[in-house]
Amino acid sequence: MFHWLEKNPFFFAVGVFLVIAYAGIVTILPDFMESARPLKGTKPYTVLQLAGRQVYIRNGCNTCHSQLIRPFKSETDRYGKYSLSGEYAYDRPFLWGSRRIGPDLHRVGNYRTTDWHENHMLNPQAVVPGSIMPKYGFMFKKSADLKTAYAEAYTVKKVFDVPYNQPGMPKLGTYDQAKKAAFIQAGKIVAGMKNQGVKDAYKNGDIKEIVALIAYLNGLK
Amino acid sequence: MQSSNAINYDYTVAKYFTVSAIVLGIVGMSVGVIIAFQLAFPELNNFFGEYGTFGRLRPIHTDGVAFGFTVSGIMATWYYIGQRVLKVSMAESKFLMFIGKLQFWLYIIVVAVAVVSLLMGETSSKEYAEFEWPVDIGIVIVWVLWGVSIFGLIGIRREKVLYISVWYYIATFLGVAMLYVFNNMEVPTYFVSGMGDWFHSVSMYAGSNDAMVQWWYGHNAVAFVFTVPIIAMIYYFLPKESGQPIFSYKLSLLSFWGLMFVYLWAGGHHLLYSTVPDWVQTMASIFSIILILPSWGSAINILLTMKGEWGQLKDNPLIKFYVLASTFYMLSTLEGPIQAIKSVNALAHFTDWIPGHVHDGTLGWVGFMIIGGIFHMAPRMFKREIFSKKLVEAQFWLQTTGIVMYFTSMWIAGITQGMMWRATDQYGNLAYSFIDTVEVLHPYWTLRAVGGSFYLIGVFMWAYNIYKTATSSKAIEKEPQYASPMA
């Protein structure tokens, strides 16, 4: 009865595949349908924030920091309200992380400020003695990549119907409009910083990575 | 042996992948040791600007050892074992030989592009699936070529029945193909918008869904890269090296299906505490417990194969590698389910206990099998004795010490940090600031980095021993049937 399975590689392979594929469908598909809805008040990222998010990803901040507050008292005391599925509706990819070498950052915008981040990113050990976080001085020199950020915003709007331009949501027009909006947003952050290089660059029409990153971190609430 | 048959097994492709396993093992594990030291001594982050930071290097370590070292090991052993248990030589088919070589060279190109792109920061951030879409496409092609090679070789086989190892290789092929493709569905942004970085893409899934697909992949990729093909190796190398038939071949068939069911169906714990009827939940847990038993069959079967032959453990260092590997397999398959218990997970999640668990499995089980397997293959591939038995022994003990240092320090570190995060003073306020819980880990992180270095030195010893075996060790006339000859 089973012997043909042992001898026929084709049926064998089909059998194995069915077993593993069916398991996948039944165990994850339903959760999939349930958790796709955004929570009320959750907004898509602005282009500047997306640029910052890309800086975050490119430098693997997620290898040390989680963005998932679990519903335990010890976590909500430390980081704030526990995370809800709908809050992540516009996160592509998700950035929950798997190891908390540094603290959770899901609501860091509630308790850290632009100037705190500026000092900390430049030299974490000077702000928090004993910190093991790397120094990120190069972010004060490298320019943020607004084009790729715009490309991403444009793609998610077009392909996944992310609700830009709807009432109460961020605007997304042409690249030039987006760039203008990013500069306005960046101006407020630069005003709160003291690094002269970053300020000068901004005056000359150049946004540094650190500005975009702080825009992103400030938006994590 | 009849001498009328002039065909011999052709190990060309196996040798290629042996070289890449060694080289990528050294690269991936060196990066691992570097990042381990970076946690203990953070100044080490700042030597190469953005390219030398922990966050950039970690994916190179994880992907380097998983898709570099381990996958090379899987390929090397497949191109060796596959021929032998099917009793057909690669030399008998020009086509398969071509596919094998093509697969190797494409693989090398993909690995090179992958390493450079990760170093540049081109990453999707999803763990063990960090590569951006061009690399993903390359990986899919390499994988398809491997499929052609597996089924091609099976197609021209002489031995009609497929040996158990071949089952496991087929499962590896199918499982990884399915998981990898679904988790890496992404939309390249350049082609939609016409601007920006052309490597960049966004995930097809958002937020929680992305997380779900990622960890469906993450959990099962461990199954199909770090478990299934490694079992394929041990079912060949241990019997062959010791000359003992598998304790119970029937048990090996049963535990194959047991593993296929349990691994992917373990996802059923997602259903617990949800809105499905209670009795369904109860049934689900009962059945998954019943099914766990057969999955343990493999490890026990392997250890019982050595029944009455434990003397070999003393005399033959390769047997030491295999037996310790299966012991570590048992340890980490016990540890995993423990960590999956809800209350334990609440403590262990996000701590060093998790990397600790991963490394019992990868260093002890995966690493030892690939190292031991290639040691077994070397005298047959190069027709020379293993260069130095003493060196094999020394490597074994050094690496074993390294692993023990690694996992003990990580267990303590993980549990300590987990406890400190939740500790409160008598008024119910948090007792420690976050940085307190970081500083306390320094000694454990140092110990871990030293343990890792021991293991890495062992890998260098292995590389040297294989190199000498291939080039200057004493030649052997007749292929050894069982135990590998060593000087």
Place this chain on the structure above:
Amino acid sequence: MDMEFIRNLQGWGYVSMIFFLTIGFYIYIYYLYKSQKGGKKDYEKYSDMALNDDIDDTLVEGKHPQENKKDNEER
């Protein structure tokens, strides 16, 4: 389709498949030992595929019966 219905479907899919697999699995065990005992097949012989794996070693079960191992044929 509301979520509750889908969840129920999932539960049923899960339990029925587990049920089916478990039954199938134990039938397989029964089959393996039965055919070994009844002398139809000698599974334990298959271990020889690893032990005697030179290219010109006798096959455990070749495509043509005459290539098979002796003792396999006699049964």
